[in-house]
Amino acid sequence: QVHLVESGGGLVQAGGSLTLSCAVSESIAKLNGMAWHRQAPGKQRELVGVFTSPTISPDYVDSVKGRFTISRDDEKNTLYLQMKDLKPEDTGIYYCQAWDRQNYWGQGTQVTVSS
Numbered sequence: 001q002v003h004l005v006e007s008g009g010g011l012v013q014a015g016g017s018l019t020l021s022c023a024v025s026e027s028i029a030k031l032n033g034m035a036w037h038r039q040a041p042g043k044q045r046e047l048v049g050v051f052t053s054p055t056i057s058p059d060y061v062d063s064v065k066g067r068f069t070i071s072r073d074d075e076k077n078t079l080y081l082q083m084k085d086l087k088p089e090d091t092g093i094y095y096c097q098a099w100d101r102q103n104y105w106g107q108g109t110q111v112t113v114s115s
Contacts, residue, residue: 002026002104004096009109016086016113022079022096022106029074031098036070036081038111040092048094051079063089086113 003025012018022034033052039045049060051070058070069082079096091113096106 002098004098004104004106006096006106006109009111011112012086014087014113014115017084020081020094020109024077028072028077032100034079035097037095037097038092088113088115
């Protein structure tokens with residue numbers, strides 16, 4: 001059973017930056033892939049970006065392209081989501097997902113962007 005723990009959320013003004021972390025309880029390199037999702041108040045959860053391999057560029061939803069970057073640190077078994085030029089519409093709970101033969105989710109971390 002893989003456990004995921006997100007951290008790094010908080011309150012930031014529009015135009016600011018935040019970096020979220022997703023700590024993985026086992027070897028991150030053994031996973032088939034990881035992703036970040038978010039859920040805004042009253043809306044469905046949406047995929048933000050997907051990381052499958054250090055040799056393949058992550059995929060991002062159009063609304064965050066050029067502003068968000070997903071990276072992985074294998075030594076720390078941690079996936080990151082660097083967010084810059086944040087907008088109020090980026091507000092939501094951000095979740096980390098991982099998969100091998102099973103699907104795993106973290107508990108989420110709140111990001112609030114004030115205008």
